[in-house]
Amino acid sequence: MRICVYGAGAIGGNFAARLAAAGNDVSVVARGAHLDAIRARGLTLRTGDRTIVGKVKASDRPADLGPQDVVISTLKASSLGDLAANVTPLLGPDTPVVFAQNGIPWWYGNGLAEHRPKAPDLSRLDPGGALAKAVGFDRALGGVITTSNHVIEPGVIHNISPDRNTLWVGETDDRQTPRIEALRKTLIAAGIASPASKDIRYDIWHKLMANLTGSTLCLILGQPTTIQKTPMINRLARRAHEEALAVAAAHGVMLDDHPDTRYGEKRVYPDHRPSILQDYELGRPMEIEAIVRAPIAFGRSVGIDTPTLDAIESIAVSLAESK
Numbered sequence: 001m002r003i004c005v006y007g008a009g010a011i012g013g014n015f016a017a018r019l020a021a022a023g024n025d026v027s028v029v030a031r032g033a034h035l036d037a038i039r040a041r042g043l044t045l046r047t048g049d050r051t052i053v054g055k056v057k058a059s060d061r062p063a064d065l066g067p068q069d070v071v072i073s074t075l076k077a078s079s080l081g082d083l084a085a086n087v088t089p090l091l092g093p094d095t096p097v098v099f100a101q102n103g104i105p106w107w108y109g110n111g112l113a114e115h116r117p118k119a120p121d122l123s124r125l126d127p128g129g130a131l132a133k134a135v136g137f138d139r140a141l142g143g144v145i146t147t148s149n150h151v152i153e154p155g156v157i158h159n160i161s162p163d164r165n166t167l168w169v170g171e172t173d174d175r176q177t178p179r180i181e182a183l184r185k186t187l188i189a190a191g192i193a194s195p196a197s198k199d200i201r202y203d204i205w206h207k208l209m210a211n212l213t214g215s216t217l218c219l220i221l222g223q224p225t226t227i228q229k230t231p232m233i234n235r236l237a238r239r240a241h242e243e244a245l246a247v248a249a250a251h252g253v254m255l256d257d258h259p260d261t262r263y264g265e266k267r268v269y270p271d272h273r274p275s276i277l278q279d280y281e282l283g284r285p286m287e288i289e290a291i292v293r294a295p296i297a298f299g300r301s302v303g304i305d306t307p308t309l310d311a312i313e314s315i316a317v318s319l320a321e322s323k
Contacts, residue, residue: 001019001024001069001070001186002025002027002067002068002069003016003019003025003027003070003071003072004026004029004065004068005026005027005072005074006028006062006072006074006075006083006090007030007073007074007076007079008030008038008043008056008058008074009030009034010149010151011074011100011147011149012028013028013043013149013151013157014045014047014147014149014157014165015072016028016043017043017044017045017053017054017056018045018052018054018190018191018192021052021053021190022186022190022191024186024190026056027057027058027068028043028056029059029060029062029065030058031060034154034155036154037153037154038056038058038154038155041053041155042056043056043155044155045159046156046157047158047162048159048162050162062086062088063086063089065090066090067091067092067095068090068091070095070098070183071090071091071096071097071098072143073097073101073143074101074145076102076275076279076285077101077102077105077287077291078279078285078288078289079285080101080131081127083134085130085134087135088134091135091139094179096140096141097139098142098167098169098183099141099142100143100144100169101143102207102208102211102275102287102290103204103208103287103289103290103291103292103294103295104208104298105125105142105204106122106125106131107131107137107140107142107172108201109122110172110173111171111172111173111174112173113173113174113252115252116201116251116252117250117251117252117301117302118301119298119301120298120301122294122297124293125289125290137172141179141183142169142170142171142172142197142200142204143167143169143170144167144168144197144204144206144207145166145167145168146164146165148161148272165191165192165193166193166195168194168195168197169187169197169200170199171200172200174197174199199253202255205248205253206257208244208291209244209255209262210262211274211276212244212309213244214237214274215274216240216276216292216316217236217237217240217312218273218274218276218277219280219286219319220316220319221233222277224270224277225269225270225271225274226269228263228269229269234263236308237259237262238259239308240308240309241257241263243304243306243308244295245258246299246304247296247299247304247306247309250298250299250302251298275287276291280323283323286319286320288316288317292312292316292317293313295309296313
């Protein structure tokens with residue numbers, strides 16, 4: 001399969017290296033010293049006791065790479081404007097684009113099942129409708145990732161979760177289509193788990209729970225995830241989680257999740273700084289709209305009171321605006 005990974009940083013680099021090593025024709029869009037290293041030596045992935053070197057085509061200009069069978073965007077939601085401006089040369093007549101990101105995606109209101117309430121205004125996730133124009137709803141596929149990776153030097157990715165590398169993919173209306181099945185088979189053959197998704201919005205909200213109710217507290221406190229196990233912060237995370245579950249349920253997403261499971265005594269809290277905190281500390285754009293403001297807007301649209309999440313939103317937005 002001819003695949004372009006748009007945004008070959010830590011996560012995208014992991015997937016691109018695996019896909020290339022499995023025999024696919026892989027291209028990556030990358031920048032700076034990382035791009036130079038990939039061009040010179042390929043993409044190196046260190047995972048467990050294995051080293052995988054993926055031979056990929058690399059450029060910071062998508063026009064150099066040509067039309068693809070599929071584009072997998074691993075850009076953060078705050079960086080999708082770059083894709084909207086430059087993705088066209090990668091698109092053939094039937095090329096789908098997987099938006100594998102944190103938070104609520106720009107396409108969420110399209111393809112909703114009839115039993116689910118209308119989504120709130122999500123135009124802030126796609127300013128000016130740029131993604132809708134450049135990609136369109138027919139090409140858009142949902143994607144949810146669970147994996148932990150770091151770029152340890154240009155061109156070299158350390159996968160710190162060798163047994164947890166998953167990409168759920170789904171149509172925006174949850175149809176089981178040939179293009180979804182073909183992509184899942186390709187991912188699985190490359191060592192990337194891709195369970196069948198019957199409800200991509202369920203997968204999105206399930207991943208969102210950790211970012212919205214835990215990672216945001218790490219951002220506010222400037223602390224790694226271990227802070228979530230301290231009694232006072234743990235109580236706060238539980239209240240935020242209860243509110244977030246209620247919002248998801250009001251929009252037809254009944255999560256198999258509970259504060260006692262996510263923030264209970266058996267939970268292991270790694271000494272890890274969530275990406276939203278890393279972005280703040282490094283002065284990079286933060287995914288506030290997708291991870292914080294959009295999900296809270298879902299609650300307001302159906303009249304659910306979310307005082308804990310409202311407080312988190314106010315502080316998180318203030319922090320983002322101060323950078």
